[in-house]
Amino acid sequence: MPRETERIEMDADAIQKAIRRMAHEIVEHHDDLGILVLAGIPTRGVEVARRLADHIEKVEGVRPYLATLDISMHRDDLATRARMTAPVPTLLPVDLDGRPVVIVDDVFFTGRSCRSALDALASFGRPSAIQLAVLVDRGHRELPIRADYIGKNVPTARREKIRVRFENLDGVPDSVRVVEP
Numbered sequence: 248m249p250r251e252t253e254r255i256e257m258d259a260d261a262i263q264k265a266i267r268r269m270a271h272e273i274v275e276h277h278d279d280l281g282i283l284v285l286a287g288i289p290t291r292g293v294e295v296a297r298r299l300a301d302h303i304e305k306v307e308g309v310r311p312y313l314a315t316l317d318i319s320m321h322r323d324d325l326a327t328r329a330r331m332t333a334p335v336p337t338l339l340p341v342d343l344d345g346r347p348v349v350i351v352d353d354v355f356f357t358g359r360s361c362r363s364a365l366d367a368l369a370s371f372g373r374p375s376a377i378q379l380a381v382l383v384d385r386g387h388r389e390l391p392i393r394a395d396y397i398g399k400n401v402p403t404a405r406r407e408k409i410r411v412r413f414e415n416l417d418g419v420p421d422s423v424r425v426v427e428p
Contacts, residue, residue, distance in 0.1 A: 265398030
């Protein structure tokens with residue numbers, strides 16, 4: 248059985264710099280950070296959203312609302328997935344009506360997770376605007392969706408995978424790795 252190979256695309260410092268830059272871009276585009284909602288897609292999108300909120304609070308003194316947005320029942324590939332993702336409760340700290348929302352995920356690939364997130368958000372209210380922030384954009388879009396805030400563009404082959412690891416979730420140093428089967 249052939250072994251997969253990995254290459255490190257981002258280490259902990261590069262991830263921290265990308266989060267910091269994305270947070271500053273979000274601040275530049277939102278006049279009232281006190282009403283902003285950062286909605287992370289479980290699991291690692293929630294961690295990226297938390298880190299963005301932490302940095303925004305550190306530099307601006309205002310913490311955006313942090314939400315968890317479960318998309319598992321809104322996916323269009325449930326019948327074709329090898330394994331089901333366990334649902335995680337959606338946690339929204341405020342009513343979304345009239346508030347700007349930034350959907351946050353770790354890896355942006357086909358756009359289908361984002362579409363699922365848009366469907367999930369629609370069932371909870373009508374935000375004034377919806378944007379997308381991703382730590383890694385690997386290309387290969389299948390839907391006409393683009394990210395507003397990108398930590399790093401990492402061109403990949405379709406067969407490759409991106410593994411994002413966070414020390415507090417995975418017990419290994421923060422990293423983004425490209426894995427080739």
